[in-house]
Amino acid sequence: MRKTHFEHIANPEQFKNKLLQWSQQFDELLWLDSNDYKHSYPSYDAVLAAEAFTVLQTDSHNAFEQLKDYQTLTKDWIFGYLSYDLKNDVERLSSQNHDGLTFPELFFFQPKKLFLLKGNALEIQYLNLVSDEITQDLEQILAMESQSFDKTEMPSEVLPITIKPRISKDAYLEKATQMLTHIHRGNIYEANFCQEFYAEGSKIQAFEIFKKLNAISKPPFACYLKNHDQFLLSASPERYLKKEGDRIISQPIKGTAKRASNPSEDELLKQKLSEDQKERSENIMIVDLVRNDLSKTAKKGSVNVVELCKIHSFEQVHQMISTVTSTVKASVHPVDILKTTFPMGSMTGAPKISAMQLIEEFEASKRGLYSGAVGYFSPENDFDFNVVIRSILYNETKQYVSYSVGSAITSKSEPLKEYEECMLKAKAMREVLES
Numbered sequence: 278m279r280k281t282h283f284e285h286i287a288n289p290e291q292f293k294n295k296l297l298q299w300s301q302q303f304d305e306l307l308w309l310d311s312n313d314y315k316h317s318y319p320s321y322d323a324v325l326a327a328e329a330f331t332v333l334q335t336d337s338h339n340a341f342e343q344l345k346d347y348q349t350l351t352k353d354w355i356f357g358y359l360s361y362d363l364k365n366d367v368e369r370l371s372s373q374n375h376d377g378l379t380f381p382e383l384f385f386f387q388p389k390k391l392f393l394l395k396g397n398a399l400e401i402q403y404l405n406l407v408s409d410e411i412t413q414d415l416e417q418i419l420a421m422e423s424q425s426f427d428k429t430e431m432p433s434e435v436l437p438i439t440i441k442p443r444i445s446k447d448a449y450l451e452k453a454t455q456m457l458t459h460i461h462r463g464n465i466y467e468a469n470f471c472q473e474f475y476a477e478g479s480k481i482q483a484f485e486i487f488k489k490l491n492a493i494s495k496p497p498f499a500c501y502l503k504n505h506d507q508f509l510l511s512a513s514p515e516r517y518l519k520k521e522g523d524r525i526i527s528q529p530i531k532g533t534a535k536r537a538s539n540p541s542e543d544e545l546l547k548q549k550l551s552e553d554q555k556e557r558s559e560n561i562m563i564v565d566l567v568r569n570d571l572s573k574t575a576k577k578g579s580v581n582v583v584e585l586c587k588i589h590s591f592e593q594v595h596q597m598i599s600t601v602t603s604t605v606k607a608s609v610h611p612v613d614i615l616k617t618t619f620p621m622g623s624m625t626g627a628p629k630i631s632a633m634q635l636i637e638e639f640e641a642s643k644r645g646l647y648s649g650a651v652g653y654f655s656p657e658n659d660f661d662f663n664v665v666i667r668s669i670l671y672n673e674t675k676q677y678v679s680y681s682v683g684s685a686i687t688s689k690s691e692p693l694k695e696y697e698e699c700m701l702k703a704k705a706m707r708e709v710l711e712s
């Protein structure tokens with residue numbers, strides 16, 4: 278079905294740059310970049326999937342069954358996303374909040390052209406119908422002018438944008454206080470409460486903004502997605518779920534601290550986060566939820582916490598990350614591993630269903646692709662998906678730009694501190710949009 282070509286790449290960083298530049302001509306593309314992060318469970322350094330041969334695009338109704346059929350019948354690489362609102366396909370829930378983006382709730386495509394980069398080894402896989410284009414495309418890519426990833430010039434037709442909050446700071450503080458009341462009453466233990474920032478009537482150069490966001494964040498799960506007029510520019514540091522053979526890996530993040538330019542001050546902030554009882558309990562509650570979710574498809578006794586509350590430092594923030602693994606039963610369809618764990622606990626709270634009900638009640642925007650997952654299935658039924666956070670979403674036709682941020686509310690939360698945590702997470706996105 279696919280023709281494979283191998284190529285040695287002398288300068289992977291420069292090649293990535295050229296490849297991404299070249300890919301801009303396609304209507305459907307997904308770019309995944311680990312930014313040379315030393316992953317404990319690595320896949321590829323960078324992947325480009327371009328030009329759809331087949332597509333699955335739908336709302337949440339029966340979405341997981343449709344994805345299962347599509348993945349089973351296609352028997353090939355498929356790339357795309359699950360939006361948060363697929364919760365409505367898994368539980369008796371609905372999404373009534375404002376949606377300025379109107380993206381499909383699920384989108385997957387089978388790319389005609391696929392590039393997989395690991396170290397200096399490039400694997401090109403083209404569907405047979407375009408396989409005679411490999412040599413010519415490769416020549417074109419190598420001849421592309423290499424542009425620096427942190428090139429910051431703004432094309433002249435682009436106007437500065439005005440970002441507005443969907444809810445005011447006072448409304449946020451009021452809602453967070455009400456959430457706390459639910460927690461103190463024992464209705465839930467933890468809720469990931471999010472808020473949207475948006476700009477209307479805005480034209481942005483999505484690709485330029487992505488390059489800037491990536492350059493100042495260098496996250497391990499970066500992605501750039503284009504589905505015609507819909508764009509996702511993501512600087513995500515978080516893995517949702519990976520399947521490698523019968524091994525399942527989940528790496529929830531809970532616990533965030535700012536970085537300092539002074540190294541000793543920065544080390545102190547890291548140390549403080551590591552020892553912070555509130556942040557640790559936030560993280561452990563989600564680890565418990567993930568263990569429970571994974572146990573639904575795991576072989577008996579195979580769910581393990583292999584790393585608990587470890588601090589990882591990224592350009593923008595320090596994060597507390599745990600790793601939970603399991604061995605999946607042979608009879609389980611890969612899509613069911615997603616279905617039984619979705620949405621990821623780090624973005625809901627616990628217990629999951631009650632937390633999602635309160636989120637719907639208290640948040641003002643439909644989460645959509647924010648708080649969903651982007652990734653791929655391989656022909657071997659493996660997969661890897663990130664968590665869509667620290668991401669800018671853009672509908673070019675509607676000229677609507679949006680980013681959302683959130684934080685975990687637990688019994689020890691102080692609303693103002695949670696608000697500040699949201700602003701810390703928003704900093705890089707605001708900076709690249711307003712610069």
Ligand SMILES: C=C(O[C@@H]1C=C(C(=O)O)C=C[C@H]1O)C(=O)O
Pocket residue numbers: 469471515530531532533623624666667681682683684685702
């Ligand atoms: C909600 C966001 O992040 C989530 C909340 C985190 C936290 O509470 O520390 C950390 C990572 C994410 O799971 C966001 O970045 O918007």
